[in-house]
Structures are given as C-alpha cells and as structure tokens.
Amino acid sequence: MNVYDKLQSLGIQLPAASVPAASYAPFVRSGNLIFLSGHLARRDGQIWVGRLGAGMSTEQGKEAARAVAIDLMGTLHAATSDLNAIVQIVKLMSLVNSTADFTEQHLVTNGASDLLAEVFGDRGKHARSAFGVAQLPLGACMEIELIAQVGE
Amino acid sequence: MNVYDKLQSLGIQLPAASVPAASYAPFVRSGNLIFLSGHLARRDGQIWVGRLGAGMSTEQGKEAARAVAIDLMGTLHAATSDLNAIVQIVKLMSLVNSTADFTEQHLVTNGASDLLAEVFGDRGKHARSAFGVAQLPLGACMEIELIAQVGE
Amino acid sequence: MNVYDKLQSLGIQLPAASVPAASYAPFVRSGNLIFLSGHLARRDGQIWVGRLGAGMSTEQGKEAARAVAIDLMGTLHAATSDLNAIVQIVKLMSLVNSTADFTEQHLVTNGASDLLAEVFGDRGKHARSAFGVAQLPLGACMEIELIAQVGE
Numbered sequence: 001m002n003v004y005d006k007l008q009s010l011g012i013q014l015p016a017a018s019v020p021a022a023s024y025a026p027f028v029r030s031g032n033l034i035f036l037s038g039h040l041a042r043r044d045g046q047i048w049v050g051r052l053g054a055g056m057s058t059e060q061g062k063e064a065a066r067a068v069a070i071d072l073m074g075t076l077h078a079a080t081s082d083l084n085a086i087v088q089i090v091k092l093m094s095l096v097n098s099t100a101d102f103t104e105q106h107l108v109t110n111g112a113s114d115l116l117a118e119v120f121g122d123r124g125k126h127a128r129s130a131f132g133v134a135q136l137p138l139g140a141c142m143e144i145e146l147i148a149q150v151g152e
Numbered sequence: 153m154n155v156y157d158k159l160q161s162l163g164i165q166l167p168a169a170s171v172p173a174a175s176y177a178p179f180v181r182s183g184n185l186i187f188l189s190g191h192l193a194r195r196d197g198q199i200w201v202g203r204l205g206a207g208m209s210t211e212q213g214k215e216a217a218r219a220v221a222i223d224l225m226g227t228l229h230a231a232t233s234d235l236n237a238i239v240q241i242v243k244l245m246s247l248v249n250s251t252a253d254f255t256e257q258h259l260v261t262n263g264a265s266d267l268l269a270e271v272f273g274d275r276g277k278h279a280r281s282a283f284g285v286a287q288l289p290l291g292a293c294m295e296i297e298l299i300a301q302v303g304e
Numbered sequence: 305m306n307v308y309d310k311l312q313s314l315g316i317q318l319p320a321a322s323v324p325a326a327s328y329a330p331f332v333r334s335g336n337l338i339f340l341s342g343h344l345a346r347r348d349g350q351i352w353v354g355r356l357g358a359g360m361s362t363e364q365g366k367e368a369a370r371a372v373a374i375d376l377m378g379t380l381h382a383a384t385s386d387l388n389a390i391v392q393i394v395k396l397m398s399l400v401n402s403t404a405d406f407t408e409q410h411l412v413t414n415g416a417s418d419l420l421a422e423v424f425g426d427r428g429k430h431a432r433s434a435f436g437v438a439q440l441p442l443g444a445c446m447e448i449e450l451i452a453q454v455g456e
Contacts (some may be wrong), residue, residue, distance in 0.1 A: 105288065
C-alpha cells in the first residue's frame with residue numbers, strides 16, 4: 001500500500017521537516033542510510049514539556065512518542081521526497097524524560113514503534129533502544145532519533 | 153579459532169534471540185551492518201533489576217554486562233546463522249542504570265567488552281559509549297545496544 | 305579550504321587519538337563509515353569533572369563540548385591520516401552530565417557542532433542528538449560520540 005494513502009487513512013498530515021533547535025541538520029544521508037537528528041516531542045507546535053513518573057502518565061507518553069514519530073516521518077519525507085522509497089526503518093533511539101522510579105520507557109516508546117509499523121508494514125519493523133534520561137533540551141518529555149534505509 | 157569452539161571452551165551456551173519487550177525487532181540488517189536492539193540484563197531468565205551506586209557494586213555490574221553480551225551473541229547467532237561470518241563488532245552503546253554519584257560505567261561495561269574481545273579476537277574490538285541513565289525499562293540494571301558488520 | 309590550514313587559523317593543535325579509559329578501541333571503520341567511541345571532556349589533559357545545572361554554566365559546558373570536538377578531530381586524524389578525506393560528519397551523540405533541572409543540552413552541544421561546521425564547512429553539518437544523562441564515567445561533564453563518512 002502507498003505510504004501516503006495509509007497516512008491519509010489514519011488522518012495524519014505530515015509536518016515540514018523539523019527545524020533544529022541549534023547548529024545542526026535535521027538529517028544527513030550517507031550511502032543508503034539516512035540519519036535523522038533526535039526530534040523533541042511537540043504539541044500544538046510547542047515543545048511538549050513533561051517528565052514521565054512526575055505528573056505524566058504512560059498513556060500520555062505514548063501519545064507524545066506517536067507525535068514524535070509523525071514529525072520524524074515529516075523529516076523523512078523531506079529527506080526522500082517519497083516515503084515509498086524507504087526500504088526499512090532501521091533503528092530508533094528513544095529518550096524518555098524520566099524520574100528515577102519510572103520503568104515503562106518501552107511502553108511509552110511503543111507509541112512511535114506501533115505507528116511506524118502501521119504506516120510502513122514490514123518495512124517499519126525496526127531495532128530499538130529506549131531508556132530514561134535525566135533531562136532533555138527545553139524540558140521536552142521525549143526525544144527520538146531514527147535511522148532509515150533507502151534504495152539498495 | 154572457531155567462535156563456537158571458543159564459546160564452548162568458556163562454558164558459554166548461547167540463548168535464542170532475545171524476545172523484545174515491546175513492538176520492535178531484536179535486530180535489523182542493513183547492507184553489511186546488523187543493528188541489534190538494546191538488550192536488557194537478565195539473570196536466571198528474569199530481568200536483572202538494580203541500580204549501580206545503590207546496592208549494586210561495580211563487580212556485579214560487570215557480571216550483568218557480561219550476561220548482556222552473551223544474550224547479544226545469541227541474537228547475533230540468530231541474525232547470521234554463523235558467528236564466524238562476523239567481520240567486526242563495530243560499536244556498543246552501554247546504558248548503566250546509575251545513581252547521580254556512580255562514575256564507573258566504563259568499568260561496568262568492560263564486562264561486555266572483555267568478553268567480546270575474548271570470543272572474537274581482533275574482530276571483537278569495538279568502538280563504544282558508556283553512560284549512566286536515570287532509569288531503564290522494567291528497572292533493569294543494564295541495557296546494551298550493538299552494531300556488527302558481516303561480509304565485505 | 306584545507307582542513308589543517310583552517311585548524312591552524314583557529315589556533316587549534318590536534319591531540320593524538322584519545323586513549324580509551326577501558327577495553328575498547330577509539331574508533332572502528334566499517335565500509336565508508338568511521339565510528340568514534342564516546343570521548344570524555346578533558347581540560348589540561350585531565351578529565352573535566354562537573355555537572356551542568358550544579359556549579360557549571362551553559363557557557364562552561366559549551367567550552368567543554370568544544371574541547372571534546374577537538375579531541376574527536378584528533379582521533380579522526382588518526383583514523384584517516386588526512387582530515388581532508390572526510391566527506392561528511394554524519395552524526396553526533398552528545399551526553400551532557402545534567403541535573404534534573406538543566407534543559408540547555410542543545411546549547412551546550414553547540415560548542416562542538418559550531419566548531420565542526422567552522423572547520424569542515426558544509427561537510428561538517430551533521431545530524432545530532434543531545435540529552436542529559438544521570439552520570440558519566442569518571443564524573444566527566446560531557447561525552448560525545450561521532451560517526452563520519454570517508455571516500456564514496
């Protein structure tokens with residue numbers, strides 16, 4: 001199935017490529033790999049500030065992770081001009097702003113992983129690391145970095 | 153030396169590929185690189201819960217890191233069907249569940265690095281980052297992600 | 305412009321490749337990619353101990369990040385024998401030793417990103433993740449890992 005049809009059926013509209021918060025590029029292509037910068041969670045266009053385990057639930061974290069995945073796809077579209085050219089979502093690194101007691105980073109991150117699998121099918125199945133960080137830029141609740149493969 | 157002979161001489165029996173704790177794949181191959189998901193430390197088949205600097209010593213952390221390396225090799229075997237096909241262990245990312253005072257993440261991670269060097273020889277010498285995280289999925293004391301190269 | 309001329313005009317003298325603090329290699333090459341180990345911040349040859357948000361300012365953090373970038377270039381020189389052979393700085397992972405309240409990891413990391421862009425020009429524009437970690441080996445204030453591409 002065409003990736004854009006799938007996105008439309010899910011009611012998802014992709015944003016433009018994320019504008020980095022500092023001196024770096026939203027993505028770099030090297031050979032067949034596209035390395036995306038860590039994308040901070042946003043809500044209504046603003047940084048989604050929060051910490052899991054301190055007033056933010058696992059369900060809310062999943063929503064934030066899903067929102068980051070949509071932004072990552074926006075950047076992937078800008079990088080490839082055609083999301084159907086993506087052969088594989090290779091790897092995610094998911095950083096969850098966490099108290100020392102919060103241990104559901106894997107469930108939070110599923111908000112991103114599930115959406116990528118839904119949109120890209122088998123090509124969306126990726127390797128992944130998810131963990132709790134002490135803090136994130138601008139106080140964001142989540143940051144996710146992605147590697148994708150195009151062409152052969 | 154054959155990698156499996158080396159493992160046998162060390163009394164190491166490889167487990168099956170790790171079953172991810174959530175919606176992702178234990179590994180993804182892209183070109184000549186195999187990206188392994190972060191593997192959580194386990195002991196007797198259960199998540200090895202703990203935090204370095206809070207009731208868990210550097211020595212115990214090294215044991216946990218060694219245990220993760222064994223699980224990573226199990227997944228590498230599943231990915232390659234033949235560990236002798238591995239040209240290089242390229243990189244580890246080692247996440248150590250740490251208090252704000254614990255500063256021996258590098259020594260803890262040696263538990264994994266030393267074993268990989270012992271089993272794979274020169275092909276086991278890798279680049280690496282090791283650092284202290286606020287918390288890990290399911291309260292695990294360690295999580296390690298690995299990139300390996302096969303073929304040429 | 306020749307990279308070494310640029311370094312000289314900035315008054316920067318590259319150190320030898322960093323000596324790892326433990327059982328791993330300072331870099332590994334795989335295909336056209338060079339993976340550098342996480343490099344700890346140093347000052348006057350010693351580990352630069354500190355934590356952002358606890359007695360260390362964003363400006364000081366930027367200086368530390370810049371110092372790590374110089375050490376990374378030293379290792380890149382050892383890896384390539386000629387920094388002009390670098391096609392692209394692909395990605396940084398920047399680990400900032402942070403209190404739970406410090407949210408300027410992106411500004412701190414600019415100390416490294418800005419220098420790489422200055423030295424390498426367009427080839428220095430990279431993808432990046434920056435985040436706050438609970439603690440780092442030996443109490444270092446910063447650790448940065450880098451991926452670069454050589455050849456075609």
